[in-house]
Structures are given as C-alpha cells and as structure tokens.
Amino acid sequence: MSGWLSPEKVAEVARALDLTGVFVNGVLGGVLARGRHLDLFGFLTIGIVSGLGGGVIRDTLLQHGTPVALTDYTYLATAAAGTVLAFVLDLSRQTSGPAFDLLDGVAISVWAVAGAQKTLATGLGWLPAVLLGIITAVGGGVVRDLLLGRTPGVFGGSPLYATVAALVSVVMVFCSWLGVPTLGILVGITVGTVLRMAALTWGWKLPGGRDWQPRASRHRGA
Secondary structure, eight states, X not given: OTTTTSGGGHHHHHHHHHHHHHHHHHHHHHHHHHHTTOOHHHHHHHHHHHHHHHHHHHHHHHTSSSOHHHHOHHHXXXXXXXXXXXXXXXXXXXXXXXXXXXXXXXXXXXXXXXXXHHHHHTTOOHHHHHHHHHHHHHHHHHHHHHHTTOOOGGGTTSSSSHHHHHHHHHXXXXXXXXXXXXXXXXXXXXXXXXHHHHXXXXXXXXXXXXXXXXXXXXXXXX
C-alpha cells in the first residue's frame, strides 16, 4: 500500500488518468459530431480537439517543452480511438444515461487531477495548479463547442462543470502539500465524480446574473 501512495508513482498514475480523459472526451466529441451529421473527417476533428485540446493548452501555458500530445503518439491514437468508436457505434442514446454521466464525471475529475499534478511537478504554486487543472478539464470542451457553433457549457446552462474541476484541483493541491499526492488522486476523482453526477441528476447550476438583481430593480424594469 505504501508503494501505491508513494510520490514516485504519481507521474505514472497521472499519465494513465490523462489518457483516460482523452479517450472519454474523444468519444463525447464523436457523439456531438454525429448529432451534427458530420463526415469521418469532421468526427476526427471534433473528437481529437475534444480529447486533446485541454492538455495542449495546459502544456503550452506551462512552457516546459512541446505539448505531450505532439510528442507522445499514444495521446493522438487514444483520442482517435474514442472518436472512431463513436463513429462506428451510435452512442447518442447513452449520453443521457447514468453510465455516460459516470464517464463524464470521471473524465472531468481525472483531467483536473492530471493538470494540477503536472503543474505542481514543474515547480509552480497552488494557484497556477488550480487554474491549469480547470483549464485541462474544460479547455478541449470549450474549443470543441466553439467549432460546433455552440455556447460552451462551461459558460452557463450546464450543471456544475468547471466548479467540479476547481474542487478536484484544490483537493489534489492540498493532498500534495500534505505529502500524500496519490491519496489526492483517489479522493479528488471520487469527490469530483460524485459531485458531477449529482449535479447532472438534480440539475445543480451556478446562479445566472439575473438571479442577483435587486427586487426593486426588477419591479422598475417591469
């Protein structure tokens, strides 16, 4: 057990989690591409952007070498595999089911963990780790939605999304500060997945701007 919780295992575990998120978001990109009736090239474009976008943005901001998605071909192959799976199989009916909600929650959580861990590994502090954990989790989805002409879900209208990534990143940073980073991976993924599934189930969202208007202002506007 001590070997599993040792800091030496964190980088290896984080890479596996990173690839898991790449695959799941490649599938999600393919599902959305099917909804727009795109061809195979369109599927691959949307799926690969969905799977790799967040990590590429993170690595570019870190400025510690070429983004790993461009040097480790496993990342591109994993994103393409998820996209092709969604191209071959019509998974659109499963996107509203509990299994897909679980995958969605896991993907957000593992990417937030991977982003925060990689940032800490470069020697940056807790705030950049939290910010890049969020960017890793939501960046690919933002670029994907913009390509599809959709308002990115992270900007509103979607149950807790970036909020989950932020919480998971904070858990990872705190556990790393305590010297138990791998425990942070376990706790962060568990908490993030449960929170995301609860948000999807009960429709939990952050309040919109109109919800904060003073009552008197609303009456005057009427």
